[in-house]
Amino acid sequence: MSAEMSTNGAPKVGVYVCHCGINIAHTVDVNACTAFAASLPYVTVAREYKFMCSDPGQEIIQQDLRDGKINRVVVASCSPLMHEGTFRKATAVGGGNAFMFQMANIREHVSWVTLDKEMATDKAKALIAAAVSRVVHHAPLVRNRVPVHPDVMIVGGGIAGIHAALTMADAGKKVYLVEREPTIGGHMAKFDKTFPTLDCSACILTPKMSAVRSHPNITLWTYSEVAEVSGFVGNFKVKVRRKPRYVKEDQCVGCLDCIDACIYKTAKVPDEFNVGLSKRKPIYVPFPQATPLVAVIDPETCIEFKTHRCKKSCAEVCQKDAIDFTQTEQIAEVEVGSIILATGFKTFDATRIARYGYGKYANVYTSLEVERMVNAAGPTAGEVKLADGSKPKSVAIVHCVGSRDAHTNRYCSRVCCMYSLKLAHLLKERTEAEVYNFYIDMRTPGKGYEEFYDRLLQENVHFVRGRVAEISDWAMEKQEEGKLTIRVEDTLVGVVRRIPVDMVVLSVGLEPQADADDVRRKFNISCSHEGWFLERHPKLAPVSTFTDGVFLAGACQGPKDIPDSVAQAGAAAAEALALIDRGYVELEPNTAYSREELCSSCHTCVALCPYGAITFDTTKHAAVVNGALCKGCGTCVASCPSGALQQNLFTDEQIFEEIKGVLKYV
Amino acid sequence: MSDSTTPQNFEPRIVAFFCNWCTYTAADLAGTARMKYAANVRVIRTMCSGRFDPQFVFAAFREGADAVLLGGCHPGDCHYMEGNYKALRRFFLMRRFLESMGIERDRIRLEWIAASEGDKVQRTINDMTAAVRALGPLSMEKRALLHSADLSAAIDKPESRPAATKGGAA
Numbered sequence: 113m114s115a116e117m118s119t120n121g122a123p124k125v126g127v128y129v130c131h132c133g134i135n136i137a138h139t140v141d142v143n144a145c146t147a148f149a150a151s152l153p154y155v156t157v158a159r160e161y162k163f164m165c166s167d168p169g170q171e172i173i174q175q176d177l178r179d180g181k182i183n184r185v186v187v188a189s190c191s192p193l194m195h196e197g198t199f200r201k202a203t204a205v206g207g208g209n210a211f212m213f214q215m216a217n218i219r220e221h222v223s224w225v226t227l228d229k230e231m232a233t234d235k236a237k238a239l240i241a242a243a244v245s246r247v248v249h250h251a252p253l254v255r256n257r258v259p260v261h262p263d264v265m266i267v268g269g270g271i272a273g274i275h276a277a278l279t280m281a282d283a284g285k286k287v288y289l290v291e292r293e294p295t296i297g298g299h300m301a302k303f304d305k306t307f308p309t310l311d312c313s314a315c316i317l318t319p320k321m322s323a324v325r326s327h328p329n330i331t332l333w334t335y336s337e338v339a340e341v342s343g344f345v346g347n348f349k350v351k352v353r354r355k356p357r358y359v360k361e362d363q364c365v366g367c368l369d370c371i372d373a374c375i376y377k378t379a380k381v382p383d384e385f386n387v388g389l390s391k392r393k394p395i396y397v398p399f400p401q402a403t404p405l406v407a408v409i410d411p412e413t414c415i416e417f418k419t420h421r422c423k424k425s426c427a428e429v430c431q432k433d434a435i436d437f438t439q440t441e442q443i444a445e446v447e448v449g450s451i452i453l454a455t456g457f458k459t460f461d462a463t464r465i466a467r468y469g470y471g472k473y474a475n476v477y478t479s480l481e482v483e484r485m486v487n488a489a490g491p492t493a494g495e496v497k498l499a500d501g502s503k504p505k506s507v508a509i510v511h512c513v514g515s516r517d518a519h520t521n522r523y524c525s526r527v528c529c530m531y532s533l534k535l536a537h538l539l540k541e542r543t544e545a546e547v548y549n550f551y552i553d554m555r556t557p558g559k560g561y562e563e564f565y566d567r568l569l570q571e572n573v574h575f576v577r578g579r580v581a582e583i584s585d586w587a588m589e590k591q592e593e594g595k596l597t598i599r600v601e602d603t604l605v606g607v608v609r610r611i612p613v614d615m616v617v618l619s620v621g622l623e624p625q626a627d628a629d630d631v632r633r634k635f636n637i638s639c640s641h642e643g644w645f646l647e648r649h650p651k652l653a654p655v656s657t658f659t660d661g662v663f664l665a666g667a668c669q670g671p672k673d674i675p676d677s678v679a680q681a682g683a684a685a686a687e688a689l690a691l692i693d694r695g696y697v698e699l700e701p702n703t704a705y706s707r708e709e710l711c712s713s714c715h716t717c718v719a720l721c722p723y724g725a726i727t728f729d730t731t732k733h734a735a736v737v738n739g740a741l742c743k744g745c746g747t748c749v750a751s752c753p754s755g756a757l758q759q760n761l762f763t764d765e766q767i768f769e770e771i772k773g774v775l776k777y778v
Numbered sequence: 779m780s781d782s783t784t785p786q787n788f789e790p791r792i793v794a795f796f797c798n799w800c801t802y803t804a805a806d807l808a809g810t811a812r813m814k815y816a817a818n819v820r821v822i823r824t825m826c827s828g829r830f831d832p833q834f835v836f837a838a839f840r841e842g843a844d845a846v847l848l849g850g851c852h853p854g855d856c857h858y859m860e861g862n863y864k865a866l867r868r869f870f871l872m873r874r875f876l877e878s879m880g881i882e883r884d885r886i887r888l889e890w891i892a893a894s895e896g897d898k899v900q901r902t903i904n905d906m907t908a909a910v911r912a913l914g915p916l917s918m919e920k921r922a923l924l925h926s927a928d929l930s931a932a933i934d935k936p937e938s939r940p941a942a943t944k945g946g947a948a
Contacts (some may be wrong), residue, residue, distance in 0.1 A: 126914055191806045192823070193798075220809025220823055225900075231789070231817035394822060552858050637858060638800070638893045646893060658799055658857070658893065720828075722859040745858035746829030750868070762824055774793060774820045775841040 123248040126157040126182035127240060128173060129188035130164035132219055137209050139223040141233040145188065148237045148777070151633070152244045157181050164189050165198050173199070173204030183208060184250060186243045188216035188236065209252035211701065211761065214718040216243040233291035234778045245773025249766045251643045255698040258461075260346035261449035262692050265290065267338055267631075271674055272666025272702045273454035274320050279685035281329035285692060288446055289324060290352055291334045296321055297404035298456055302319035302385065302480065303486040307534040307673055308564035314401060314489065321403040328519020334404060339443060341634050344743065345661030346449045356439035358409035359395075363434035366405030370395050370426035370435060381413045383491070386484050409435075427625060450661045450688040453645060454681060457630055457667040458618040460514025460521070468513065468618055469583045473596055476583060476616040479509075479531060486538045496542050496615075504545050504614035508598050509536055510580045511551040515621035523642060525621035526671040529555045532619045533564055536573045539617075548574040548611060550600055558673070576611070583616055620776035622671040635662050644670045655684040660697070663687050702761040708734035710756035717748035717757055788924065790844035790910040792819045792903075795828040795834060799857040800893050801849030807896035815900040816907035819847060827851070827860025832872045835886065839876070842917065845885040845910040847902070852890040862890070883907050885916065 127149035131137035142160045150158035157176050163167050164187055164600035184744075185208065187199045192215040200210035218236040226232035264280050266273045269291030279287045289296070300306075301321075303313035324330055333352055340351040359370075371393055379391035385398040394414035395407050409426075416422035416437055427435040444597045462470035462478050470476045475498050477485070488494040498504055509532045515525040529551065536547045554575070556565045569575070578600045586611065587593040595612035602609050624643035625631070632639050637657040638646040645668050648656040655663045663684040666677040691697070704725075711734035718726050718735060726748055728734075735757065737748075746759040755764060796802040802823050808815070824830065825849025835846045848869060850862040869888040877883055889904055891898045915921055 190810070192807055193803065217806075217821070221804040222817070224809040224812050225815050227814050227818045228817065235817045235820060242820070242822070636857060638855070640894045658803070720864065722861075743858055744826060745826035745861045747826060747858065747861045747864050750829050750831040750864070759825075759829065762829060764831065764833075767822065767824070767831075767834055770822050771793060771834060771837045772841050774822065775791060775838070775843055 121183055123154040123184055124150075124156040124175065124182045125154045125184045125244055125247055126176050127152075127155055127159075127186045127188065127244060128164050128169075129158070129160040129218075129240070130169070130187065131160065131162045132189060132223075133162065136189070136223045138218050139229055139232045139583075140218055140236045141229065144233055145218075145236050147241060149186075149188075149240050149244065152241060152777075154184075154248050155244060164209065165195050167535055170198070170202035170205075173202050173564055177203065177206030177208045182568045183212060183681065184247045185213045186216060186240065186247050187213070188218045188240045188243070190219040191215075191217045191221070191721060194220075201722055208342045211253040212250050214243040214247040214250065216240045229428075237778045238774050240591055241777045242770045242773035245769040245776075246766050249763070249769050251760075253701040253760055255701050257696040258697055258740075259696050260692055260694070261348075261447050263284065263288065263446070263448045264452065264688050264692070265338075265348070265350055266450040266452045266454060268298070268454035268456055268666070268668070269293075269296030269324075269332075269334065270454060270456045270666060270677075271317065271320075272301040272456070272677040273298070273318075273452070274324055274682040275451050275678045276454060276665050276685045277324055277330055278320060278327065279682055280688060281327045283685075283689055285329060285689070287330045288340060288350075288352075288448065289332050290336050291332075291593065292300065292337045293396045293398070294357065294406075294408040295404070296324060296332070296333045296334060297399075297401075297403065299480075300674060301399065301401070302387075302487070303483050304490070305534060305538060307530045308560040310534070310537070318401045318403075321401065322527075324693070325403050330645065332404065333444070335408065338631075338634060341451070342635070345659075346691070348448050348451060350446055350448060350451070352444045352446070354442040354444055356441055357406065358435065358437055358439050359407045360432075360434045360436055360439075361406050363432040364396070364406040365432060365434075365483055366407075369431075370407055371397070371426040373429035375415060375422060375425055381410065386491045387478070387481050407434075409437075410429060447734075450663065450691050451635065452665055452681075452684045452688060453631070453635060453637075453668055454665040454684075455625055455628070455668040457622040457671065458625050459578065460525075460623050462513055462618045462620055465513060465519060467582045468510065468580070468616075469596070470618055473583070473585060474617070475504075475596060475614060476618065478619055479528070479535060479619045481537055482539075482617050486535070486542060494542070496539060498614055503543050504539075505543075505554070506546040506548070506613040507539050507543070507615045507617060508548045508550060508580075508583075508596075508611065508613040509539075509617045509619060510583075510598075511549065511619045512579065513618040513620050514551060514623070521621055521623065521642065522673070524555060526555070527673045528619040528621060529710060530558070530561055530564070530618075530673065533568050535617060536568055537571065540571055540573060545614070546615065547572065548576055548598070550576050550578060550580045550598065552577070552579050558675070576600060576609070577601050587612075622667060628668070635659065640670075655680055655687055660692065700744060700761075702746075702759060703739045703742040704737045704744070704746065704748055704757055704759045705739070706735050706737050707756045707758065708732055708736065710754050711735050712754040712756070714753060716751050716753065720747050720751050722747070726739050788911060788915060790818050790907060790915070791842065792845045792847055792906060792910060793838040793843040794819045794821045794847040794849060795827075795830050795943055796821050796823055796849040797829075797851060797857075797861070798825045800851035800855065801827075801889070801891040801899070803893040804849075804891045805899045807893065808899040811896050813896055813900040814913060815903045818907045819903045826856065826858045826861035828856075828858060828863035830865050830868060832868050832875070835872050835876075839881065839885075839916065840861045844913075844916045845887070845906065846908055848886070848888040849891050849899075849902075850888070853890055855892060881916065882913055893912075
């Protein structure tokens with residue numbers, strides 16, 4: 113280290129304290145901090161400036177470097193996770209080495225979290241002193257470049273995954289699209305119309321699904337799940353578990369003769385695609401436009417799998433010999449440079465709110481069930497029917513079921529107001545029933561959304577402001593007999609009302625997928641409190657994650673509607689394309705290295721490294737680190753009893769100096 | 779913190795080691811959300827809690843820290859797969875070692891704080907600051923000064939007796 117230091121001359125540290133407008137200066141005495149910095153050893157320049165990250169701010173650093181006044185830089189401003197890159201670059205542009213730089217976080221860790229100005233200033237001084245003590249021991253480093261594999265994997269075949277896949281494939285990139293259901297399409301395939309334009313959902317989605325199927329650059333793996341991810345940005349290795357469909361995908365032509373031939377003459381199994389409103393056979397396709405249009409056998413219900421004594425009429429009738437009861441799970445392994453997660457959401461389980469009677473009263477439906485019901489290709493061919501087959505004369509739509517509720521989910525699910533309005537319109541159109549919307553607040557921000565709300569007001573749909581207290585079949589008056597009564601406080605009038613209806617639609621909110629936690633662990637990313645995948649920065653990196661090369665699209669990141677999901681999918685594709693077209697990634701040079709002459713041959717580090725980057729060289733009698741495999745966690749360094757292992761940017765010396773600095777002065 | 783030698787004004791100095799991916803990010807989130815908390819904790823960032831060398835903790839105490847806080851990702855969430863498990867094992871080792879040196883176990887703490895848990899950073903720092911304030915300073919010199927301050931206060935006002943536990947008054 114000392115040899116490297118000498119190449120850079122005696123340490124001359126420049127300290128730059130940022131006001132960040134008033135974000136820092138309001139709480140921290142910037143002038144006092146600057147004067148304090150000037151008094152520290154090795155500090156040759158100490159300045160303060162309104163916005164260090166601005167061009168003039170960076171120019172101040174660069175000029176001092178060019179003038180030879182400094183050879184090390186400390187900027188006391190925001191978090192290094194925010195602007196470390198900016199100032200490293202400025203240091204390099206000024207002629208220094210980007211890594212002869214250290215940041216003191218006096219905004220996120222000081223001014224924004226401290227009330228007492230004197231204590232805030234003291235804490236800022238301590239952090240500045242720590243950075244100065246440390247940067248004196250920094251050494252020039254170079255970044256290694258590694259090539260980026262040009263292929264991309266997209267996980268989830270809903271509208272977000274489909275759009276990202278098509279964007280990437282149209283740009284000439286090879287895409288692996290992995291979907292766990294037997295078909296792509298996701299939730300959007302289940303909807304009848306989309307708000308606010310009332311476009312037919314299938315009409316705009318199915319062409320994109322077919323385009324995915326026929327695109328030469330897209331490898332579509334449905335009925336498949338990611339089993340394991342290893343590697344890092346630019347060079348991921350992904351293992352995909354391909355579940356057996358028991359129907360050969362390359363042989364099946366989608367004639368559906370096998371389904372007719374199944375020895376089950378009538379369908380008996382609840383149909384997942386129609387959310388249980390209809391039945392399917394053990395061999396089935398989820399819906400007529402399923403992509404790929406390939407049958408799948410459900411081994412849980414198929415007689416052959418249960419008894420091995422079925423006459424296998426499905427196989428007899430198949431002219432392509434596509435049915436194969438011996439199929440087994442396959443593991444496919446591919447290398448990709450980037451990954452886009454578009455794993456979507458699940459709807460709130462309405463049985464969790466018992467007082468709304470879902471699962472107890474036959475005529476209480478979830479919004480997703482009604483979506484299927486109003487869909488012409490759905491279980492009732494588009495007819496809205498009550499459990500007894502009659503048409504409802506009055507319908508209640510209950511908003512915020514599993515949203516904005518301290519007992520379930522505190523957040524707003526963003527789409528329910530608009531889809532409730534859409535369903536209100538469709539129900540009115542199909543049944544001419546009286547439709548009541550029970551809402552807390554109408555939330556209709558978006559292009560054409562408020563106008564759609566206005567339109568519904570004109571269509572004589574009733575709007576009652578208040579959260580529904582209870583839904584019951586207990587009649588207090590004659591008109592309530594045989595009906596479901598909504599009990600609600602109408603907060604605009606200030607009275608409790610009882611409104612009898614024939615049918616109730618619960619506008620269920622959006623929740624993270626049940627296995628979101630397992631999925632995020634596989635991809636080494638974080639989740640928010642609620643379980644949505646966490647973006648790197650809500651504004652500046654909204655589709656990136658804390659794992660480089662893994663991007664987010666659609667509702668897996670948080671509740672969003674179709675336009676937002678598609679826009680985000682485009683953004684994720686653009687980020688992945690930028691990575692691929694640059695062709696390389698520059699790695700943070702924070703890898704471990706071995707000072708072989710100090711190694712005592714204890715082998716402790718070899719077993720600790722989670723990446724197998726350390727081997728013991730028997731000729732040198734020392735542990736050696738493979739820099740290409742090391743990810744820079746520093747676990748080995750902390751374990752080395754002889755101090756032979758060190759980590760660039762986090763050497764023992766640098767951290768010990770930081771500890772001294774943070775405590776020595778204030 | 780210039781006047782940290784009267785019991786009322788004893789401001790503990792706590793050195794924290796936070797991993798880059800979870801706890802440091804959570805501390806940034808607490809800042810962005812403007813959550814106010816005690817100014818007594820000074821954070822040193824490492825890439826992973828696996829980098830927390832026990833010597834760092836001992837050095838912090840040697841250099842004058844009253845307590846040390848360690849923060850890493852929740853079990854199973856480590857950005858580097860299992861660095862936090864290493865930190866946990868070392869934590870037990872460090873605490874035993876410190877206890878055998880007469881340093882109270884409340885002066886070292888390990889917390890799992892995820893990137894989304896800004897509120898947990900606030901809570902942890904406030905809790906720990908209060909606990910360490912109640913313990914009083916670690917340095918014998920400062921304790922002696924505190925004790926003499928107590929005595930002179932008792933002499934000035936004979937009716938008020940020195941507190942049984944040092945520093946609890948703050």
